[in-house]
Amino acid sequence: xxxxxxxxxxxxxxxxxxxxxxxxxxxxxxxxxxxxxxxxxxxxxxxxxxxxxxxxxxxxxxxxxxxxxxxxxxxxxxxxxxxxxxxxxxxxxxxxxxxxxxxxxxxxxxxxxxxxxxxxxxxxxxxxxxxxxxxxxxxxxxxxxxxxxxxxxxxxxxxxxxxxxxxxxxxxxxxxxxxxxxxxxxxxxxxxxxxxxxxxxxxxxxxxxxxxxxxxxxxxxxxxxxxxxxxxxxxxxxxxxxxxxxxxxxxx
Amino acid sequence: xxxxxxxxxxxxxxxxxxxxxxxxxxxxxxxxxxxxxxxxxxxxxxxxxxxxxxxxxxxxxxxxxxxxxxxxxxxxxxxxxxxxxxxxxxxxxxxxxxxxxxxxxxxxxxxxxxxxxxxxxxxxxxxxxxxxxxxxxxxxxxxxxxxxxxxxxxxxxxxxxxxxxxxxxxxxxxxxxxxxxxxxxxxxxxxxxxxxxxxxx
Numbered sequence: 001x002x003x004x005x006x007x008x009x010x011x012x013x014x015x016x017x018x019x020x021x022x023x024x025x026x027x028x029x030x031x032x033x034x035x036x037x038x039x040x041x042x043x044x045x046x047x048x049x050x051x052x053x054x055x056x057x058x059x060x061x062x063x064x065x066x067x068x069x070x071x072x073x074x075x076x077x078x079x080x081x082x083x084x085x086x087x088x089x090x091x092x093x094x095x096x097x098x099x100x101x102x103x104x105x106x107x108x109x110x111x112x113x114x115x116x117x118x119x120x121x122x123x124x125x126x127x128x129x130x131x132x133x134x135x136x137x138x139x140x141x142x143x144x145x146x147x148x149x150x151x152x153x154x155x156x157x158x159x160x161x162x163x164x165x166x167x168x169x170x171x172x173x174x175x176x177x178x179x180x181x182x183x184x185x186x187x188x189x190x191x192x193x194x195x196x197x198x199x200x201x202x203x204x205x206x207x208x209x210x211x212x213x214x215x216x217x218x219x220x221x222x223x224x225x226x227x228x229x230x231x232x233x234x235x236x237x238x239x240x241x242x243x244x245x246x247x248x249x250x251x252x
Numbered sequence: 253x254x255x256x257x258x259x260x261x262x263x264x265x266x267x268x269x270x271x272x273x274x275x276x277x278x279x280x281x282x283x284x285x286x287x288x289x290x291x292x293x294x295x296x297x298x299x300x301x302x303x304x305x306x307x308x309x310x311x312x313x314x315x316x317x318x319x320x321x322x323x324x325x326x327x328x329x330x331x332x333x334x335x336x337x338x339x340x341x342x343x344x345x346x347x348x349x350x351x352x353x354x355x356x357x358x359x360x361x362x363x364x365x366x367x368x369x370x371x372x373x374x375x376x377x378x379x380x381x382x383x384x385x386x387x388x389x390x391x392x393x394x395x396x397x398x399x400x401x402x403x404x405x406x407x408x409x410x411x412x413x414x415x416x417x418x419x420x421x422x423x424x425x426x427x428x429x430x431x432x433x434x435x436x437x438x439x440x441x442x443x444x445x446x447x448x449x450x451x452x453x
Contacts, residue, residue: 002364002414003371003391040438045371071269076393076436096265098395098436121299123367123395166367197369220370250371250391252439 003250004214004242005045005221006235007199008228010035011081013053015065019229029229032065036073039228042235043252044075048101048169048223051081058082063095070096078126089116093124101126101169104142107149107156110163117164122196127165129153131186132173138186145173154189161194168194169223172202179205182213182222191218199223207233207241214247254278254449255290257317259307264296267330270435274445284316291452293320297332301341301357301398304332305349314350321352326426326451334422334429335398343398352427355403355419362415367397372412372432374420380409382421382428382447392420392437392444399431426451 010017010032017029029035036047049069051062059082066079079092080101089100100120106113106127116125130141131153138153157168170190172183182203191198197220200213204224213222227233239249256267258280271278271294278294279286287293295317297304308314321327329337338349341357349357360366371391376383394412400419409421412432422429428451434441 001373002368005370070266071272074270074273074436074441075438076395076433094265096269098266123369123397124298167369195365196367197365220365251389 001248003045003248004219005199006043006210006238006249007046007048007221007223008039008044008235009048009050009201009223009225010229011050011052011225012062012065013051013058015061017229018052019225033068033072035229036069036077039235040073040075043239043250044235045250046075046221047073047077049077049079050101051079054082063091066092066095066097080126080128086112086115086119089120093120097124099124099126099167101128103128103130106160107140107142107151110159113160113163113165117166122164122166125165126167126169127157127160128169128171129157129160130171130173131183138189141173145176153186154193157190158193161196165196167197167199169199169201172200175203176201177226179203179209179226181205181209184213187213187219197221204233207238210238211242211245211247214242215245253290254292254294255287256280256294256296257287257313258282259304259311259313261297261299261304261307261332266433267294267296267435270441270445274442274449276449282311282313284312287313287316288320288323288325291325292448293317293325293327294448295327295329295333295336297330297336299332301332301335301343301349302345302347304336305347308336308350317350318352321350321427324426326428326448327352328448328451329429330435331396331431331433334431335400337422337427337429338400338403341398353403353407353422353424353429355400355407357398358401359398360414360416364415367395368399368414368418369395371437372414374410374412376410377405377408380421380423381450382423382444383410384447384450385443386440390440392432392434392440394418394420394432396431
């Protein structure tokens with residue numbers, strides 16, 4: 001039986017993993033390959049690496065990091081951040097990424113999703129959505145959560161999948177970094193309208209949050225950063241807890 | 253010597269990385285004589301069936317692979333590479349495959365999500381050199397939207413369940429296929445890659 005996926009997310013700049021709440025006090029944490037190995041050995045099912053450097057030199061350094069990860073890590077990983085063109089897709093895939101996550105650039109140019117899916121297959125195109133509650137609606141934000149695009153999140157999810165996205169990562173930015181639980185209503189609403197895997201992101205703080213979002217089979221995985229980076233939750237403990245709660249996990 | 257057949261589709265570096273992690277030094281090549289002489293040849297692949305067949309044919313590699321299979325030297329298809337070993341595929345219309353094994357590649361017809369993406373467990377139809385040494389609950393990483401149907405039961409080594417029975421490892425003498433990605437399947441994957449090495453006589 002297909003298992004749910006536990007996915008640590010690593011923000012990378014200049015070949016270092018960083019984690020800072022709202023980017024203000026960015027804190028250098030670790031070597032990406034070393035941290036990735038640690039997560040792989042503790043039972044992570046997949047990893048996500050975001051390039052947060054946002055410069056051309058940063059981009060090149062990041063691709064070296066990706067090559068290094070691909071050499072050393074034998075579980076699947078997604079690369080995102082700064083993916084703007086089909087060329088960026090090509091570079092990251094040929095550096096060894098299994099999937100490429102695209103966000104703002106797809107909002108600006110939705111055809112990028114079609115182009116990438118046609119060229120590389122739907123399975124390696126991940127559409128990442130930054131979603132914020134505005135009134136009684138869910139809206140798509142870009143530029144690191146600063147700019148409201150006015151797009152309705154549900155409609156955008158449907159369109160993204162129609163255009164060829166093979167997986168959605170739904171990042172609830174109201175919940176991001178405050179560790180009060182995943183945005184269950186949002187994830188359910190999107191799961192009801194698409195038939196591709198959905199990864200929930202934003203809000204993980206304790207074991208129960210993972211159980212709450214992973215019970216009921218509508219999301220396929222849960223992504224988190226701080227709780228893993230700061231050792232608040234160990235993956236073997238998390239998986240044992242989920243298994244005890246009848247959630248199908250891969251135990252190693 | 254292990255060769256990975258390089259025919260211009262997708263990223264095949266990860267398969268190379270996988271073998272290097274278990275201490276082997278595979279080479280990437282599209283040279284027929286090298287492919288024919290190697291102790292073990294790997295046919296990787298991601299993307300669409302018809303595009304991959306087209307690439308193989310345009311390089312004359314379809315005939316090389318068939319010749320190698322007939323020479324009884326081991327040839328292993330991984331993911332799309334496994335699918336190419338069969339008679340045909342219904343992906344984007346019907347396309348003929350290498351026809352080394354009996355069966356057709358068909359789309360999933362399921363209420364479950366497609367692609368079948370993630371970690372799923374193996375059930376063993378029989379004990380074979382290629383599925384030795386695995387833990388009781390062995391999970392491997394799958395990513396595919398099409399699967400094998402109408403195969404010869406005698407060729408089935410291991411399978412998984414995704415609404416239907418999905419062949420995961422097939423083998424007919426020297427021709428082996430793996431539908432999942434052993435190079436992305438952690439410890440279990442490493443064991444499977446080591447098993448492939450054992451195919452070399």
